[in-house]
Every structure is written in C-alpha cells, then in structure tokens.
Amino acid sequence: MASVLTQFLTALTPPPVYVPESYDGVEFRWRIFTFRPALFQMEAYLLSGLLVYVGFFFFGRFTNSRNANKWVDAHQRILESQFSSPLKFVQDGYSDFFNFSTGRRNVATLHTIFTLRPRHDLVQWIWQTGRQFVDLQYRPKDDLQLDFKLIDGVLPYDFVWGVVSKEELLFVKESRWDLTFTKTTENQSLPNNYLVMSEFADVTESILKASPLVKILADPKITPYFRSLTITDQPRERPAQPLLPNEHEKHVILSLNVPSPSQASVTNDLVSAIFQFVDSLTKVTLRPETKIKLKKVREEVDADIKREAERDKKEEEAEALEAKKAAKRRAEEERIAKLPAAEQQKILEREKRRSIRKQQVKVRK
Known part of the structure; x- marks a missing residue:
C-alpha cells in the first residue's frame, strides 16, 4: 500500500526546474526564494499575450x-x-x-x-x-x-x-x-x-x-x-x-x-x-395603372414562391421515402445475414427468379 501511495505522489510531483550551472542574468533573492526572470521567457510571452487579449476585450466592450x-x-x-x-x-x-x-x-x-x-x-x-x-x-x-x-x-x-x-x-x-x-x-x-x-x-x-x-x-x-x-x-x-x-x-x-x-x-x-x-x-x-402593376408583381412573386415551396416539399417527401426504403432494405439484409446458409441460398435464388421474370416482362412490352 505504501509503495502505491509513493508512486502516486511521485506522479503528481512536477519535474525539477532546470537551473544552469552558470547564470549571469538578473536575479532576485528573498530568504530561501530565488527568482531568475531569464528562465521564464516563454511564460512572460504567454502572460503578455493574455494581458493584451484581456485589455483588448475590456477596451472594445x-x-x-x-x-x-x-x-x-x-x-x-x-x-x-x-x-x-x-x-x-x-x-x-x-x-x-x-x-x-x-x-x-x-x-x-x-x-x-x-x-x-x-x-x-x-x-x-x-x-x-x-x-x-x-x-x-x-x-x-x-x-x-x-x-x-x-x-x-x-x-x-x-x-x-x-x-x-x-x-x-x-x-x-x-x-x-x-x-x-x-x-x-x-x-x-x-x-x-x-x-x-x-x-x-x-x-x-x-x-x-x-x-x-x-x-x-x-x-x-x-x-x-x-x-x-x-x-x-x-x-x-x-x-x-x-x-x-x-x-x-x-x-x-x-x-x-x-x-x-x-x-x-x-x-x-x-x-x-x-x-x-x-x-x-x-x-x-x-395612378390606377400603377396600382394594378404593383398588384400583378406581387401575385407573380407569390406564385413563384408557392411553386418553389411545393417543389421543395415533393423533393423532401421523395428523399424521406427513399430513406425509408433504404432502411427497410438494410433491415432485411441484416435479417437474412442471421439465417442459416441454406435459407440464405433459397432467398437468393428466389430473388434471382423474380428478377428474371421482371426482365422478361419488360422485353415483352
């Protein structure tokens, strides 16, 4: 149990900060704490970007x-x-x-x-x-x-x-x-x-x-x-x-x-x-003729909108019907796939005969 706890605490412990052997930059010391700004250049850039973004937000608002x-x-x-x-x-x-x-x-x-x-x-x-x-x-x-x-x-x-x-x-x-x-x-x-x-x-x-x-x-x-x-x-x-x-x-x-x-x-x-x-x-x-023309324009526009709406409705209905047929086909294919091989063969032969009869009817016509 102790070893598991030790491994958990080790995983949570951040890696030690890399401190070069020779450092001649600016350094701030206070008791046991030492701050070397040159080691945090990336953090400084990120903080500056964040401050610019926040400042831009408040100024823009x-x-x-x-x-x-x-x-x-x-x-x-x-x-x-x-x-x-x-x-x-x-x-x-x-x-x-x-x-x-x-x-x-x-x-x-x-x-x-x-x-x-x-x-x-x-x-x-x-x-x-x-x-x-x-x-x-x-x-x-x-x-x-x-x-x-x-x-x-x-x-x-x-x-x-x-x-x-x-x-x-x-x-x-x-x-x-x-x-x-x-x-x-x-x-x-x-x-x-x-x-x-x-x-x-x-x-x-x-x-x-x-x-x-x-x-x-x-x-x-x-x-x-x-x-x-x-x-x-x-x-x-x-x-x-x-x-x-x-x-x-x-x-x-x-x-x-x-x-x-x-x-x-x-x-x-x-x-x-x-x-x-x-x-x-x-x-x-x-003028009376202008009023007649204005009315005619609106009637024509309404007729065009109505035709487009009806066409869109028919297309949506056709797409819905096709999607329903496709779902039905997938369900049938899944059902057949679960049947024994002999049953699957019978169904395939029956579908083949049905397809041949349809082709024959088309040829006679």
Missing part, C-alpha cells in the same frame, strides 16, 4: 457601449418628444444594442438596432481587418438601423422604394431581398451621390412630391453617415411560403453609419426629419 449610449443620449430628446414610451435600451452581447420605442401616431413601433464591429474580440477584429486587404469590396462598419413599423392604413399602397448611397448599393442589393423588386436609377431632384430604387417612376414621383426628403438629403453633414432609406411591404429575406394577408407589414427603414461619440448629435436633424417623412406618406397617391 467599453468603446462599443459608449458609441451606442452616446448616440441614444444625443437623440433622447427627439425620441421623448415623439413617443409616449421612447426608451427601452438593452444590450445583447458586446456588439449588439437595441432600443424599443412605441406610442406614436402613424408608427406602431420603432426598433433602433446597433450592429457594431466586434471590438471586444481580437481574433474577429484581426480577421475583419485582414479581409479588407483581400476583398476590396468588404468594408466592415458600425451599422445603425431605425426600423419604423407603420400602423395599418397609414400607407394604403403596396410597394418597395428606397434611396441609397452609391457606396452602399452593392451591399444593399446583396443583403435585402425586398429590394430586388426595384430598379435602380438616378434622380435629378437628389444629390448625385444618391440613387433611387423604385418599382415604378410613378412611386418615386409621388413620394418626392409629398415628402421633405429632397431637403433632408441635401444637407452635406449627413452624407458620411447616410446609407439608405427604404419603404417596403415585403420581408428582407425571401419567405419560404407566400405571406398571408395579415402577415404583411409596412416598414420605413433608415440605415446609418454610427457617428463617433463626439459627433453623435450630427444625425439629429436627419432623425427629426424622418418622422416628418413618415407622416408625409399619408399624402402619397398612385
């Missing part, structure tokens, strides 16, 4: 939280003047922040969504930074979206429309299925760094006539921060099934680059004007 909170604080007075319940600010992780507002004429809810760069994660930050040198079209940014869900009846027409910065056009097209309904054109009423995405010219004409949008976008202060402004009756991602009538929602979505904390109030005028823009949508009117 603080930076993201400050950016989001500064913007909300700078716009708090506007939200309080527009909503009866203006602020419900929550954080999800260290790069996603949300504010929920409700209680306003023409607006059911406003979701303010911050999607910031992962400053708290050194690995992701390095990956994003490095990818920019490989993919010249990849530009990670701090994104801010103000998603206004309209009350039913505010905008009686179904259409998709938007104004987008030319720099964001490619990103918007790749990330928004609803904007595939539109065609992209320039408009003389807007500054030349913006493009209009509209289903029909009649929609653009009516919106620009009824709203203060032209004046809003003419302000050069907002140009570095404006990404897109869209009106949509469709989901952002292609649905798997056609939407039911009660599932259709109309949204006005303003997408911005998040200003630095020192410039957080630079978008105040823009955000204030967007509320006027939302209210102006009640004045939008469309």
Whole structure:
C-alpha cells in the first residue's frame, strides 16, 4: 500500500526546474526564494499575450457601449418628444444594442438596432481587418438601423422604394431581398451621390412630391453617415411560403453609419426629419395603372414562391421515402445475414427468379 501511495505522489510531483550551472542574468533573492526572470521567457510571452487579449476585450466592450449610449443620449430628446414610451435600451452581447420605442401616431413601433464591429474580440477584429486587404469590396462598419413599423392604413399602397448611397448599393442589393423588386436609377431632384430604387417612376414621383426628403438629403453633414432609406411591404429575406394577408407589414427603414461619440448629435436633424417623412406618406397617391402593376408583381412573386415551396416539399417527401426504403432494405439484409446458409441460398435464388421474370416482362412490352 505504501509503495502505491509513493508512486502516486511521485506522479503528481512536477519535474525539477532546470537551473544552469552558470547564470549571469538578473536575479532576485528573498530568504530561501530565488527568482531568475531569464528562465521564464516563454511564460512572460504567454502572460503578455493574455494581458493584451484581456485589455483588448475590456477596451472594445467599453468603446462599443459608449458609441451606442452616446448616440441614444444625443437623440433622447427627439425620441421623448415623439413617443409616449421612447426608451427601452438593452444590450445583447458586446456588439449588439437595441432600443424599443412605441406610442406614436402613424408608427406602431420603432426598433433602433446597433450592429457594431466586434471590438471586444481580437481574433474577429484581426480577421475583419485582414479581409479588407483581400476583398476590396468588404468594408466592415458600425451599422445603425431605425426600423419604423407603420400602423395599418397609414400607407394604403403596396410597394418597395428606397434611396441609397452609391457606396452602399452593392451591399444593399446583396443583403435585402425586398429590394430586388426595384430598379435602380438616378434622380435629378437628389444629390448625385444618391440613387433611387423604385418599382415604378410613378412611386418615386409621388413620394418626392409629398415628402421633405429632397431637403433632408441635401444637407452635406449627413452624407458620411447616410446609407439608405427604404419603404417596403415585403420581408428582407425571401419567405419560404407566400405571406398571408395579415402577415404583411409596412416598414420605413433608415440605415446609418454610427457617428463617433463626439459627433453623435450630427444625425439629429436627419432623425427629426424622418418622422416628418413618415407622416408625409399619408399624402402619397398612385395612378390606377400603377396600382394594378404593383398588384400583378406581387401575385407573380407569390406564385413563384408557392411553386418553389411545393417543389421543395415533393423533393423532401421523395428523399424521406427513399430513406425509408433504404432502411427497410438494410433491415432485411441484416435479417437474412442471421439465417442459416441454406435459407440464405433459397432467398437468393428466389430473388434471382423474380428478377428474371421482371426482365422478361419488360422485353415483352
């Protein structure tokens, strides 16, 4: 028993530290303890790396939280003047922040969504930074979206429309299925760094006539921060099934680059004007032929989605049936394998005769 205990304690005992016979480096002594830093270079590197990673985490977390909170604080007075319940600010992780507002004429809810760069994660930050040198079209940014869900009846027409910065056009097209309904054109009423995405010219004409949008976008202060402004009756991602009538929602979505904390109030005028823009949508009117075309487009899209859903369902059913048949075959093969050799031979001969008869029937046909 003693020998077993001795072996166990020996296994737990760390190997002795290698101390060279001659050591001329820095040395610290205190009573019976001696510390020679040169013998712990690897540990020093590992500790330094850990401290850098931890420091990066806390600095990144603080930076993201400050950016989001500064913007909300700078716009708090506007939200309080527009909503009866203006602020419900929550954080999800260290790069996603949300504010929920409700209680306003023409607006059911406003979701303010911050999607910031992962400053708290050194690995992701390095990956994003490095990818920019490989993919010249990849530009990670701090994104801010103000998603206004309209009350039913505010905008009686179904259409998709938007104004987008030319720099964001490619990103918007790749990330928004609803904007595939539109065609992209320039408009003389807007500054030349913006493009209009509209289903029909009649929609653009009516919106620009009824709203203060032209004046809003003419302000050069907002140009570095404006990404897109869209009106949509469709989901952002292609649905798997056609939407039911009660599932259709109309949204006005303003997408911005998040200003630095020192410039957080630079978008105040823009955000204030967007509320006027939302209210102006009640004045939008469309020609009868445009309304007919818009309805036809949605019927065709719903029919395509329905056909694809039915085709996918048939493919899934066929795959499930094939998997069931394969499982049945495996079970039968396992059962036969357990039988005596004579029984297995009889079954093989019976299957062979059955296969021959099937071939004969095919030849006669």
